[in-house]
Amino acid sequence: MKLVSSDKLKAGMVVARPIISDTGTLLLNSGITLNERLIELIKRRGIPFLYIKDERVDVKAEPLISPEDMARATHTIKKAFEAALQNNVKRSLPFDLEDIKNLVFNIVDVILKQNDLVVHLIDIKNADSYTFQHSLQVMTISLMIGKKMNLTKSQLHNLGMGAVLHDIGKVAIPKNILNKEGPLTPDEVEILKAHPRIGFELLQDNSKVWPTAKAVVLQHHEKWNGTGYPKGLAGEEIHLYSRIAAPVNVYDALVSKRPYTKSLPPHEAYAYVRENMGVLFDPEVCKQFLDIVAPYPIGTWVRLSSGYTGLVVSVKQGMVQYPDVTVFYDENMKPLKEPVTISLAENAILSIQEVVEEPTP
Structure with a gap:
């Protein structure tokens, strides 16, 4: 693959x-x-x-959430956003979030059963479903970080609710702004920046969303150094759950193609989070993030410091920067007679020099 x-x-x-x-x-x-x-x-x-598929390598990498469960989850999130849109238009009673609550509980149960928490495959989105799949991905990775930080099951439920609903305020943002190709004007930026507050107001009277979950919706764009919005909170003034969701939200947005920007390769988005550890993002949260999100996901072609080129075939928790690579080409791009798999975690001499396109020798 x-x-x-x-x-x-x-x-x-x-x-x-x-x-x-x-x-x-x-x-x-x-x-x-x-x-x-x-x-x-x-x-x-x-x-x-x-x-x-690549017949040369037999990679058995199962996603944390099966495609069937992901399809159902995406549909559940879409329905919740549609209900929120109707609520925003009609100012009716709080909309039903029972299905979202059940979704969060199910994902928490899946994550608590996992011993090896690694994001070793990229969550591939299409433009039409970006918001819903983004919400699912932000929730999933946030919960993985929460587990590593020893949050209780009840705390994970609240973190998950906040993370999956973090962008729900975007239902009130005009589509011509959300889907605009090219830079937003200063006025459009201000309109977009209203979505955390709008989302918080939509959920304010909803008893199924606890205050700590609502904090994620309101604060997921706050930054560790106080340069975020809507309140310019800094450091531990920002709720822990919001500090967990913040780098995940940015990372997943960076690796996704959106109308106004191209997607970044995962290693560049990973580097952005690492470089802003202790600047934009809580350093302790970043430490956990950098341990479980693979900068070189399975299926990535890389050139090693030896000049040889191969395919990432395995990633392990805590060693995500040092994956197993099956080498196919030598330094002159000549195919090897027998491909060889190298564990970079066990080979201190070799390192990844760059991500490359699939070679065409």
């Missing part, structure tokens, strides 16, 4: 991991063979890359 950018896709390639639409259905299932029409659909949907 390998990661291939959408502009490098070719007819005949076989999809290795499914793509989910905003309705929670499978847009592209694994095992589908790509043709020109499907490749055009992928590009039109704003999907930046795909996992493609």
Whole structure:
């Protein structure tokens, strides 16, 4: 299995991991063979890359959440956002969040059963379902960090509710601003920056969302150094759950293609979080984040310090910067007679020099 950018896709390639639409259905299932029409659909949907099968490597990397459960979860989140939109328009009674609560409880149970907490596969989104899949991903990684920080099950439930609903205030932001291609004007930026406050107000009277969860909705754009919004809080003035969600929210946004910006490769988004540890983000939270999110996810082509080129095939918790790499090409880009798998965690001499496109010797 390998990661291939959408502009490098070719007819005949076989999809290795499914793509989910905003309705929670499978847009592209694994095992589908790509043709020109499907490749055009992928590009039109704003999907930046795909996992493609590669017969040379047998990578068994199961996502934390199965594609079927992810589809159901995406649909559940979409329904909650639609209910919030109606609430915002009609100013009716608090909208029902029972399904969202059950979703959070289920994901918490899944994470508590996991011993090896690693984000070793990229959550691939399409432009239509970005908000809903982003909400799911922010919740999932936030809960993984929360578990590593020894939060109780009850605390994880509240963290999860806040994280999955963190962007719900965007239902009140005009679509022409949310989907604008190109930079926002200063006035448009101010409108967009209102979404934490709007989300908090939408949830204010909802008894299913505890105050600590509502804090995430209000504070997820606050920064450790006090430069965030809406209140310019700093350090531990920001609730712990909000400090957990903040770097996750930024990271997942950076690796996703949106109307106004291209997606960054995971190692660059990872580096952004690392560089802002103790600046924009809580350093203790960042430490946990950097231990579980892979800068070089499975399927990434890399060039090693030896000049050899290979494919990342395994990532381990706590050693995410030192994955296992199956080497296919020597320093002159000649294929090796026998590919060899190297554990960078056990080989101090070698390191990753750069991420590269799949070689075409």
